[in-house]
Amino acid sequence: QPVIRHSARKKVKWNSRLARRRYLTMSKADQKGEGLSEEAKRKAEYFEHMSYYRFNGPAGGLSTWNMEYGYLEARVRGFRSGFLTGAEYKQLMQCNSLDELKLALTDTDYGQWITTVSRGVDEKMDIYSKKLMDACQKKFLSEFEYLRMNATGILQTFLDMITYGPMINNFCKLIIAIQKTDEPQEVVKALKNADPLGAYPHLNSIVAFDKQDDLLTDLFDTLLVDTPVSKYFWQYFLPELNGDDEKKDDAGALKKFTLEVELDVMMNMLQKYLLEDMYNYSREIGGETWAIMKELLEFEADRRTVNVTVNSFGTPLNEPDRHDYERKMLYPNFGELYPDGHSLLAGYGKPGISDFATMGNEFKSKTLRFAPLLQDEENFVYAMRQEEAKVFAKGFDSQSHFGCFYAYYKLKMIELRNLKLIFDTISQPRDIETRRGLFKSVTPIFED
Amino acid sequence: MSSFGVTSTGWIKYADLKANGWGEIIGCINPQSWAAVGIGLSIGLSVVGAAWGILLTGASLVGASVKAPRIRSKNLISIIFCEAVAIYGVIMSIILISKYGSGGDDDVLECNSITTEMYFAGYGIFWSGVTVGLSNLACGVCVGATGSGCALAHAQQESMFVKMLIVEIFGSALGLFGVIVGIIMSTDAAFP
Numbered sequence: 001q002p003v004i005r006h007s008a009r010k011k012v013k014w015n016s017r018l019a020r021r022r023y024l025t026m027s028k029a030d031q032k033g034e035g036l037s038e039e040a041k042r043k044a045e046y047f048e049h050m051s052y053y054r055f056n057g058p059a060g061g062l063s064t065w066n067m068e069y070g071y072l073e074a075r076v077r078g079f080r081s082g083f084l085t086g087a088e089y090k091q092l093m094q095c096n097s098l099d100e101l102k103l104a105l106t107d108t109d110y111g112q113w114i115t116t117v118s119r120g121v122d123e124k125m126d127i128y129s130k131k132l133m134d135a136c137q138k139k140f141l142s143e144f145e146y147l148r149m150n151a152t153g154i155l156q157t158f159l160d161m162i163t164y165g166p167m168i169n170n171f172c173k174l175i176i177a178i179q180k181t182d183e184p185q186e187v188v189k190a191l192k193n194a195d196p197l198g199a200y201p202h203l204n205s206i207v208a209f210d211k212q213d214d215l216l217t218d219l220f221d222t223l224l225v226d227t228p229v230s231k232y233f234w235q236y237f238l239p240e241l242n243g244d245d246e247k248k249d250d251a252g253a254l255k256k257f258t259l260e261v262e263l264d265v266m267m268n269m270l271q272k273y274l275l276e277d278m279y280n281y282s283r284e285i286g287g288e289t290w291a292i293m294k295e296l297l298e299f300e301a302d303r304r305t306v307n308v309t310v311n312s313f314g315t316p317l318n319e320p321d322r323h324d325y326e327r328k329m330l331y332p333n334f335g336e337l338y339p340d341g342h343s344l345l346a347g348y349g350k351p352g353i354s355d356f357a358t359m360g361n362e363f364k365s366k367t368l369r370f371a372p373l374l375q376d377e378e379n380f381v382y383a384m385r386q387e388e389a390k391v392f393a394k395g396f397d398s399q400s401h402f403g404c405f406y407a408y409y410k411l412k413m414i415e416l417r418n419l420k421l422i423f424d425t426i427s428q429p430r431d432i433e434t435r436r437g438l439f440k441s442v443t444p445i446f447e448d
Numbered sequence: 449m450s451s452f453g454v455t456s457t458g459w460i461k462y463a464d465l466k467a468n469g470w471g472e473i474i475g476c477i478n479p480q481s482w483a484a485v486g487i488g489l490s491i492g493l494s495v496v497g498a499a500w501g502i503l504l505t506g507a508s509l510v511g512a513s514v515k516a517p518r519i520r521s522k523n524l525i526s527i528i529f530c531e532a533v534a535i536y537g538v539i540m541s542i543i544l545i546s547k548y549g550s551g552g553d554d555d556v557l558e559c560n561s562i563t564t565e566m567y568f569a570g571y572g573i574f575w576s577g578v579t580v581g582l583s584n585l586a587c588g589v590c591v592g593a594t595g596s597g598c599a600l601a602h603a604q605q606e607s608m609f610v611k612m613l614i615v616e617i618f619g620s621a622l623g624l625f626g627v628i629v630g631i632i633m634s635t636d637a638a639f640p
Binding site: 070082 | 500503504505507508509510511512514515516589592593596597599600603604
């Protein structure tokens, strides 16, 4: 059954005259260049409108899947041929300047997109490299947008769910920019750096809000409740409401939240809820999609579990009294490490000391996932990225399933990260050793 | 056996039916209607199979050839295999129609006057049509699904085409089996 959500077009509510004045006194250049362009806003509005329906049901096997999704699957497999190979990466890494790099890229699949970028007169290298990087990203965005434009039914919902991840990141980063900093420039900068994949048409109206105690709940009531990601925010707020709040009206129920909400933790919680939602949705679709997506999403969940634990060493989240309630809540409720690995990981980390080595040994003795990666602390991040590339390459394996779309998105993110690293390294003159060290973390995709 | 109970005014008499047996409901159907249904099924189901197969393989072929245009001409063979399935159905229908005969000169065909030759012809043509139709339906879907996989694999790797084609050839032999059996079944079937 499609679920229809209601949305009224909300006018921007000026929280204070200061906020309005701050918005109006932003320089014209900032206002124009801020966040999304007009065209991007229109497209975001179209996609947001289309996301009202959530299609459920079996997707059909080998004999019926091609009817609705065969063409787009074939397009995605065409995009798969466009990934940079190991030989092309080697050639890129041998370039000495950005112009050479641009020349090397014209032979690859990015050729059409990169030839239009030219360096201005006396332009700084980092701005030029950002321009080149934007061109590469535009290629991915146009490909993904083509898929989204032509998708129907279950694929439409599936592709929308892929964009909810970047959308959550956009919102949370904007909220952090408003709440943590006192400068409006930070908010504008966060808007400019917003992930275009997670575009929401009314994203710009966030600048109307200024820093206050109940910013989060105020924002939720007015702006976030209309977005497609509102259910994850609501899932986050729900455990905090108790019986008394039901007697109050909706606006007042959430106002008890204060600055105690840690926004970084909130961002990770929302991503966890999104991951669980994707897992449940893939299970509803069933069939071949479930068989493939189960593996991909379980890898994501396990990776998130281990990364949250490892990244929390040395931060306030590592305190023992926060282990069980807060840190453990950040682990998704599925995956190979669930539930034994969770209870194992929940106890790790004394304040100020990282327990990497102990974790590695215990994982090895219990033959849990990622045991070989946890033996080596220095190369953990690189090894995890390699593992990611290997697992998501399996997403292209069988036919007639939606896993190839998710795998395409994830692998493209890896490739764009590789390209950004290469651009950043080459835009500054460096010696061979530093370059080699930096290029160590370029992750080859589809290499055995 | 007396008549089915169909009188000259066209009404069925229940008393006659009770006396003569319920088997006459099926046994007294004009065998030419069986034959007509069989001819319809043979062409209809074959075309459903061919269309289904072309749909499956065409969607993948069109999408994959955007990135790899070189596959366009070679992978049309998959479409041709599916089309052959429909052609088998047409050929079989034409052969069966030639055995169809004309209606005869009587006003009403009484159940008494249906001969065994007519029964043989009617049932033979019907089931021959069903055989051909169902086997071509399965064959069409099979070739279509394999053809779609072939198009996608060929787009990635040049050498995959010939290997996948062998799978498709085996698949298209299924329709041929159905046609052979159908022809043998309906060889002696002829309405007087």
